[in-house]
Amino acid sequence: MALLITNQCINCDICEPECPNEAISEGEETCQIDPLRCTECVGHYDRPQCIEVCPIECIITHPDFIESPEALMVKYQAMR
Amino acid sequence: MRDWPASLGEFLRRRQDLVRLTQVAVLALYLLLMLGPVFIGPGNPLAERLSAAALTLFWSLWWPGVILSMMLVGQVWCGLLCPDGTVTEAVSRHGRGLKPQAWMRREWLPLALFAVVTFASDAADAHATHRGTLLAVGTISLAALVMGLFYGRGRRIWCRYLCPAAGIFSLLSRCAVLHFKVDRTAWDTAAKPVPKPVECPLLLDVRRLVSNEKCNMCSRCHGHRDAVRLTFRWPGSEILSMTDAEVRLWEALGICFILLGLGSAGARAHGDGLAIIRLALALGGLSAGGLWLAALGNVREAARLSYGLIPFAGMSLFAAILPPGVGRGIVQFIPLAGILWSGGLGWRMTQAWPQNRRWLARCVGTALLLGLLSIILSI
Numbered sequence: 001m002a003l004l005i006t007n008q009c010i011n012c013d014i015c016e017p018e019c020p021n022e023a024i025s026e027g028e029e030t031c032q033i034d035p036l037r038c039t040e041c042v043g044h045y046d047r048p049q050c051i052e053v054c055p056i057e058c059i060i061t062h063p064d065f066i067e068s069p070e071a072l073m074v075k076y077q078a079m080r
Numbered sequence: 081m082r083d084w085p086a087s088l089g090e091f092l093r094r095r096q097d098l099v100r101l102t103q104v105a106v107l108a109l110y111l112l113l114m115l116g117p118v119f120i121g122p123g124n125p126l127a128e129r130l131s132a133a134a135l136t137l138f139w140s141l142w143w144p145g146v147i148l149s150m151m152l153v154g155q156v157w158c159g160l161l162c163p164d165g166t167v168t169e170a171v172s173r174h175g176r177g178l179k180p181q182a183w184m185r186r187e188w189l190p191l192a193l194f195a196v197v198t199f200a201s202d203a204a205d206a207h208a209t210h211r212g213t214l215l216a217v218g219t220i221s222l223a224a225l226v227m228g229l230f231y232g233r234g235r236r237i238w239c240r241y242l243c244p245a246a247g248i249f250s251l252l253s254r255c256a257v258l259h260f261k262v263d264r265t266a267w268d269t270a271a272k273p274v275p276k277p278v279e280c281p282l283l284l285d286v287r288r289l290v291s292n293e294k295c296n297m298c299s300r301c302h303g304h305r306d307a308v309r310l311t312f313r314w315p316g317s318e319i320l321s322m323t324d325a326e327v328r329l330w331e332a333l334g335i336c337f338i339l340l341g342l343g344s345a346g347a348r349a350h351g352d353g354l355a356i357i358r359l360a361l362a363l364g365g366l367s368a369g370g371l372w373l374a375a376l377g378n379v380r381e382a383a384r385l386s387y388g389l390i391p392f393a394g395m396s397l398f399a400a401i402l403p404p405g406v407g408r409g410i411v412q413f414i415p416l417a418g419i420l421w422s423g424g425l426g427w428r429m430t431q432a433w434p435q436n437r438r439w440l441a442r443c444v445g446t447a448l449l450l451g452l453l454s455i456i457l458s459i
Binding site: 010012013022054 | 280284
């Protein structure tokens with residue numbers, strides 16, 4: 001599963017440098033996650049770092065990108 | 081010489097160790113004055129002296145000084161000196177690090193809390209005694225401590241979302257001549273990946289920062305991406321450049337009824353709750369009604385004009401809380417200076433209006449300001 005930043009985001013800029021896949025960027029209104037690059041930190045960390053550091057709860061599972069841990073690992077390896 | 085704000089911003093960013101040292105010194109003084117008399121015990125001459133020093137320092141120097149500083153240099157007090165901010169940030173580094181819930185993040189909450197705290201403390205004349213001061217100011221400090229223990233991780237969740245004083249500081253600081261200016265082009269074209277997030281203890285959207293509203297002026301963001309700089313601007317220019325999306329009806333009501341109404345009434349009629357309410361409603365109602373009339377019933381335009389009242393409201397509050405020893409002439413001149421500042425803003429805010437509406441608004445605005453001034457000077 002990729003992750004999604006909702007419109008609750010306060011643009012605090014904390015998550016962007018934490019993403020090991022460089023999947024987070026500053027969108028027009030709020031920060032955004034590129035679902036094609038997001039592995040939920042599989043391959044890097046035990047837990048998604050953006051969710052860990054986000055000071056409010058605005059990062060959820062992307063409803064349109066449901067992927068298994070194995071698929072995320074494949075995605076991670078393809079990006080290396 | 082002209083760019084000394086940038087030099088100051090850079091100095092503060094580099095020397096956060098000195099800032100922290102100063103914050104600890106202010107916190108130590110605050111604790112000594114607040115808790116010293118309690119621990120020493122009533123009746124002891126040292127406790128009496130500390131109590132008297134606390135009352136003088138808090139209500140004759142600190143509170144008027146902070147109000148004036150907000151209007152001139154923004155929330156510098158909050159970012160560099162405030163003991164509550166120091167405590168809440170420090171303890172949050174070791175606290176539970178919870179994420180603030182949605183109800184805490186309501187924009188109007190600090191202003192509403194300010195109204196409650198101000199009314200309660202002024203009606204009970206808490207400023208007159210050390211115990212009352214401890215109850216009013218100490219309760220807020222305790223709340224800041226508890227918030228830090230539970231929420232945020234090395235951040236100032238309290239200052240951003242709940243601090244009652246910040247409710248009016250966020251209004252007054254829009255007049256200030258200092259602000260952090262963000263060069264969006266430099267920000268957007270900075271080398272990627274960005275090595276570290278922007279350092280903002282209030283978690284502000286620094287990339288889009290145009291307002292002093294929540295900025296604590298701590299300078300930690302200065303120089304980030306080579307795009308953020310502490311700089312000068314014309315006093316009140318932020319108010320003149322507000323977009324429609326930035327004008328908020330609840331804030332306009334807050335300016336009229338809380339900043340101008342309750343702020344002036346509480347300081348002038350302290351000890352009499354009913355008189356405070358009557359006076360606050362009279363000042364607030366007159367302001368809101370006058371602005372509505374000046375805008376010919378256009379609520380959105382009336383709300384926009386209300387921001388022009390901030391300098392007058394701030395100066396009136398500042399004059400009202402000056403210590404009794406200050407000459408009457410000075411106390412009367414200060415709201416007059418506020419009138420000129422607010423009048424100038426109102427004049428420019430209506431510059432683009434159609435001619436007949438413009439002159440009507442200016443006439444009504446002038447009458448409103450003079451009416452408010454006469455009421456305030458007669459109290």
